[in-house]
Amino acid sequence: MTAPVPVPVSVRPHSTRGGERRAPPTDGPLVDRYGRVHTDLRISVTDRCNLRCVYCMPEKGMSFLPRPALLSFDEITRVAQIARDLGVTSVRITGGEPLVRKGLPALIGRLAALGFEDVALTTNGMALAQWAGPLAGAGLRRVNVSCDSLRPQRFASLRRRGDLGAVMAGMAAAEAAGLTPLKVNVVLLRGVNDDEVLDFASWARTTGRIVRFIEFMPLDAQGQWHRHRLVPGREVLERISSKWPLVPAALDAAPADQYRFADGAGGIGVISSVTQPFCGTCDRLRLTADGALRNCLFTNDEHHLRDLLRGGGGDADIALLLRAAVWDKYPGHGVNEPGFLSPARSMSMIGG
Numbered sequence: 001m002t003a004p005v006p007v008p009v010s011v012r013p014h015s016t017r018g019g020e021r022r023a024p025p026t027d028g029p030l031v032d033r034y035g036r037v038h039t040d041l042r043i044s045v046t047d048r049c050n051l052r053c054v055y056c057m058p059e060k061g062m063s064f065l066p067r068p069a070l071l072s073f074d075e076i077t078r079v080a081q082i083a084r085d086l087g088v089t090s091v092r093i094t095g096g097e098p099l100v101r102k103g104l105p106a107l108i109g110r111l112a113a114l115g116f117e118d119v120a121l122t123t124n125g126m127a128l129a130q131w132a133g134p135l136a137g138a139g140l141r142r143v144n145v146s147c148d149s150l151r152p153q154r155f156a157s158l159r160r161r162g163d164l165g166a167v168m169a170g171m172a173a174a175e176a177a178g179l180t181p182l183k184v185n186v187v188l189l190r191g192v193n194d195d196e197v198l199d200f201a202s203w204a205r206t207t208g209r210i211v212r213f214i215e216f217m218p219l220d221a222q223g224q225w226h227r228h229r230l231v232p233g234r235e236v237l238e239r240i241s242s243k244w245p246l247v248p249a250a251l252d253a254a255p256a257d258q259y260r261f262a263d264g265a266g267g268i269g270v271i272s273s274v275t276q277p278f279c280g281t282c283d284r285l286r287l288t289a290d291g292a293l294r295n296c297l298f299t300n301d302e303h304h305l306r307d308l309l310r311g312g313g314g315d316a317d318i319a320l321l322l323r324a325a326v327w328d329k330y331p332g333h334g335v336n337e338p339g340f341l342s343p344a345r346s347m348s349m350i351g352g
């Protein structure tokens with residue numbers, strides 16, 4: 001296996017031909033000024049979470065959106081339908097923790113009825129044992145479960161309020177409900193859980209689950225990110241492939257670099273957002289729980305949809321804002337540029 005070569009990505013907008021600032025197109029797919037077509041909408045349904053993972057939120061003192069600020073299921077469904085008409089083919093529900101939002105299967109059912117190719121969910125898995133069946137029954141196709149340690153005590157200290165047993169039961173329930181192959185997100189922190197890389201790889205081989213190692217990103221609410229705390233995806237791949245050879249595979253949707261074991265089941269992905277940015281192929285647009293459109297996790301620019309939704313905006317106005325939000329995307333996220341500052345909203349407030 002050869003490691004991919006990192007590609008430096010600049011955040012500076014390139015000048016347009018002739019220097020003029022063209023407006024977004026009024027028809028065709030959702031495209032930015034660099035030609036990236038957007039087909040993936042991430043929808044956050046809440047900024048609240050029942051856990052306090054050390055790389056995401058402080059243990060105490062987090063403040064949350066008031067209930068009326070959240071988009072209703074009617075509002076979310078309307079935006080999703082307009083996005084579908086603009087070429088979005090997949091939606092992923094996230095948060096905060098999406099399963100703390102009441103009645104989630106009803107929303108999944110409404111999104112599935114819109115005919116998306118893919119309706120997926122990212123969850124911490126704490127309540128998945130209870131909800132996997134109803135969610136799958138409503139039309140959910142795929143689930144990603146976050147789990148940063150296979151050791152109960154370490155799991156509890158990393159996730160602060162988490163219980164590994166409940167998450168494992170959630171994974172089993174998801175598989176029993178047909179939400180396979182199950183993907184498991186692992187955020188690696190140097191000196192904290194990076195000694196479990198081979199344990200996770202071995203677990204992927206025996207369970208058939210796809211483990212995706214995520215680099216720690218400067219999106220924690222505490223502002224304690226530092227480059228030396230992340231574990232580069234390339235290092236993870238080297239460690240695993242020195243024990244079990246890997247071959248590149250299309251196991252999972254971008255942005256994970258994906259591999260399967262040369263001799264067995266299960267798979268591995270690395271999401272090297274910091275050390276090997278994949279902005280050049282980014283096709284994602286995000287809708288926050290309070291109705292802001294974000295074209296990048298790391299941006300500070302938001303297009304506010306909620307006011308339009310609640311102020312009598314027509315479908316054409318909403319489509320125009322979706323187009324503008326995509327059009328304004330920068331070529332790269334800028335994390336490796338001098339002067340980068342973390343965005344004002346952290347991961348749980350944006351929707352990871």
Ligand code: SAM
Nearest residue numbers: 056095096097123124146185216217220347352
């Ligand atoms: N609560 C759900 C969960 O735990 O999967 C969904 C939201 S959570 C914000 C989405 C993903 O972002 C999780 O896999 C989580 O581990 C990851 N995450 C949170 N903060 C992060 C950070 N600072 N760097 C990298 N990944 C992070």
